Amino acid sequence: MTQYRVLPGPEHFLPPSAASMGIYLPNPGEAHINGVIVPEEKAYEEAARQFLMAQVPTIFPGPLVLWAWNEKAAKKAAAVRSLYETLKECVQPGQKPMLIPMPDYRPKYPKINPEVEINPNHPNLTIWHNKIDCCMFIGVHCHQANLSLKIIRGGTSCYTVAMCAQAGHEDAMLSFRDATVEKILKLGEWIRKLKGTVKPRLAAAKTGASN
Amino acid sequence: MAETKSHIGTQNKKGQTYTDPWKMLNEAPRKPSFYTGSEVIKEAIRRASCDVMIAYPITPQSEAAALIGELFAEGYIGDYFRGESEFAVMSQCAGAAFGGARVFTTTAGPGTMRAMENFPMWAGARLPIQMIVTCRGINSPLSIQPDTLEIAYLLNTGMLVWHAETAQDFFDWILKGYMVSEEPDVHLPLALCCDGFFVTHTKDVVNLTPTDMCLPPYDPYRSPVPCMDMECPPVRMMRDPFVMKSNYISYATHASWQQEVWAAVERSRKHTIHWLDGLIDTENADAEVMIVASGTAVSQGREAIRLLEDEGVRCGLVKVKSLRPWPAEEICEATKNAKHIFVPEFNVTGWLAKEIKATIPNSERVHAGPHVCGGMTMPPEIIVSEIKTALGLRSESLAGRGS
Numbered sequence: 345m346t347q348y349r350v351l352p353g354p355e356h357f358l359p360p361s362a363a364s365m366g367i368y369l370p371n372p373g374e375a376h377i378n379g380v381i382v383p384e385e386k387a388y389e390e391a392a393r394q395f396l397m398a399q400v401p402t403i404f405p406g407p408l409v410l411w412a413w414n415e416k417a418a419k420k421a422a423a424v425r426s427l428y429e430t431l432k433e434c435v436q437p438g439q440k441p442m443l444i445p446m447p448d449y450r451p452k453y454p455k456i457n458p459e460v461e462i463n464p465n466h467p468n469l470t471i472w473h474n475k476i477d478c479c480m481f482i483g484v485h486c487h488q489a490n491l492s493l494k495i496i497r498g499g500t501s502c503y504t505v506a507m508c509a510q511a512g513h514e515d516a517m518l519s520f521r522d523a524t525v526e527k528i529l530k531l532g533e534w535i536r537k538l539k540g541t542v543k544p545r546l547a548a549a550k551t552g553a554s555n
Numbered sequence: 556m557a558e559t560k561s562h563i564g565t566q567n568k569k570g571q572t573y574t575d576p577w578k579m580l581n582e583a584p585r586k587p588s589f590y591t592g593s594e595v596i597k598e599a600i601r602r603a604s605c606d607v608m609i610a611y612p613i614t615p616q617s618e619a620a621a622l623i624g625e626l627f628a629e630g631y632i633g634d635y636f637r638g639e640s641e642f643a644v645m646s647q648c649a650g651a652a653f654g655g656a657r658v659f660t661t662t663a664g665p666g667t668m669r670a671m672e673n674f675p676m677w678a679g680a681r682l683p684i685q686m687i688v689t690c691r692g693i694n695s696p697l698s699i700q701p702d703t704l705e706i707a708y709l710l711n712t713g714m715l716v717w718h719a720e721t722a723q724d725f726f727d728w729i730l731k732g733y734m735v736s737e738e739p740d741v742h743l744p745l746a747l748c749c750d751g752f753f754v755t756h757t758k759d760v761v762n763l764t765p766t767d768m769c770l771p772p773y774d775p776y777r778s779p780v781p782c783m784d785m786e787c788p789p790v791r792m793m794r795d796p797f798v799m800k801s802n803y804i805s806y807a808t809h810a811s812w813q814q815e816v817w818a819a820v821e822r823s824r825k826h827t828i829h830w831l832d833g834l835i836d837t838e839n840a841d842a843e844v845m846i847v848a849s850g851t852a853v854s855q856g857r858e859a860i861r862l863l864e865d866e867g868v869r870c871g872l873v874k875v876k877s878l879r880p881w882p883a884e885e886i887c888e889a890t891k892n893a894k895h896i897f898v899p900e901f902n903v904t905g906w907l908a909k910e911i912k913a914t915i916p917n918s919e920r921v922h923a924g925p926h927v928c929g930g931m932t933m934p935p936e937i938i939v940s941e942i943k944t945a946l947g948l949r950s951e952s953l954a955g956r957g958s
Contacts, residue, residue, distance in 0.1 A: 358806075358807060358810050358811075358814075360814065361811075361814040361815060361817065361818035361821075362818070363817075363818035363819075363821040363822055364814065364817060364818055364821055368825065369740060369822065369825075407781070449781065465804070465808040466804045466808070468804070469804075485778070485779055485780055485781055486739055486740065486779035487681055487742075487779035487780045487815060488779075488780070490779075490811075490815050490818065491808065491811045491812060491815055494811045494814065494815075495804075495807050495808070495811055498807060499807070510739040510740060510777065510779075511738070511739060511740035511822075512740075514818070
């Protein structure tokens with residue numbers, strides 16, 4: 345039987361959870377790309393490459409970095425902001441980096457404005473409305489992140505990255521684990537390192553919108 | 556997510572030292588003690604840094620619940636009270652877990668059934684509550700003697716389900732259970748089952764860890780869902796209930812939520828293997844005749860193997876420790892050489908045999924039985940008799956031994 349791979353969608357009306365298809369989470373020091381375990385260093389490069397290729401690379405920060413509930417959260421929020429600034433500096437004309445918050449999981453549908461925030465229960469709206477083709481989740485509670493990542497995989501062609509502070513996410517196309525301020529900043533360093541070496545997809549490319 | 560301060564090396568108010576769980580369970584000196592299973596439950600909870608225990612009397616778990624009340628009186632448990640019914644107890648456990656407490660409770664037979672609605676709710680809310688199920692009869696005519704029928708119902712709740720064979724398993728697995736169920740990628744409730752009376756009300760030598768060591772406290776900030784507060788209680792997720800709608804995204808959310816629970820069961824696999832040293836244990840795995848069992852049927856299976864060896868029949872054994880996650884690959888591997896697979900069970904439906912038949916190739920090899928359907932122990936002789944009959948060997952009539 346062919347090994348299941350976690351690839352950009354749209355996969356299915358309701359894709360299976362990657363964990364149920366035999367995808368395992370990485371151990372410390374590792375990451376996964378498309379469900380294949382790799383050394384963490386390789387994942388930095390690939391995540392940076394995906395961001396620089398994307399037409400609308402987007403960071404989705406969640407409550408665990410948006411709410412200054414402890415000192416580390418505040419430092420992570422500053423690191424996320426730095427990562428976003430780096431991304432803006434490194435993209436080419438025509439690319440449109442975005443930072444879209446996920447401050448609150450409580451349902452707002454149909455009142456959610458997907459242009460300004462993302463909700464884990466209908467993340468595809470935000471992906472579709474903004475034509476996002478690569479995004480990264482950070483500071484999102486693991487359960488809510490898994491829901492969102494799977495729905496995105498099911499209904500859009502967006503490439504998803506998870507920067508998880510715990511064990512990682514199988515339903516992302518690329519997942520880090522044990523995220524720290526240093527790891528967030530290191531991703532920014534990789535983006536800067538690859539600046540100008542990656543050809544963006546730009547207008548000719550397929551967008552995140554798939555409906 | 557949170558990186559909170561480690562408590563390891565510090566002391567709780569009872570003077571116990573919060574100890575690295577792996578060192579406590581695998582490296583600390585053990586003291587042999589002659590205890591009943593119920594007393595063993597108490598001793599495990601003494602070392603488990605539980606915040607809340609909620610009790611309701613039903614045989615055969617009442618004694619364990621009462622003994623943990625003593626722990627509360629001694630100051631080892633943060634809170635302890637009796638609920639109004641099993642349903643109330645399980646709801647109250649959910650409330651405590653939503654609030655960020657490490658929760659423990661015990662139940663049995665009809666009590667498990669009465670509370671059943673709560674168990675998929677626990678799993679769906681990702682609450683790492685530990686519940687001891689001291690199995691007993693549930694179907695009429697009632698019996699307070701051991702049966703394992705309630706396990707069949709628990710298998711589809713989204714809970715982790717382990718089935719202990721001995722009091723030693725019980726002691727270790729209560730403590731290890733919290734380590735697995737509280738992992739952020741798991742964070743599911745655990746039903747730790749045993750065959751009531753045979754484990755709870757008989758004495759055995761159990762090797763206990765030092766009383767002055769205990770598990771680190773639960774860290775609710777590692778939960779995969781937000782801790783409850785007045786701004787964002789998890790139950791608020793139903794304020795605008797997506798399940799009440801019939802559009803695509805409402806469906807996708809609810810379906811994905813359910814899938815995520817079962818994904819978490821899968822994620823528990825590597826942690827369970829780590830802590831329980833595998834999901835199964837095997838003996839004579841190359842034998843052509845295998846017994847696959849869980850709970851005390853494993854012990855009876857071992858005795859049956861000894862009796863069969865005396866008669867020149869070589870037989871192997873698979874002890875299924877974890878039912879959820881289900882050890883599909885392990886059972887396939889352990890039974891690959893078997894021509895005959897016998898599944899002795901303490902229940903009338905043969906749920907374990909059904910699970911095994913659905914797992915392995917050439918499932919006609921599986922003989923579902925013998926069954927004692929609760930109410931008595933399983934004499935190893937009836938396992939021997941079942942095997943010999945299936946192999947075409949002459950078997951002595953058990954009835955002929957009469958009293």
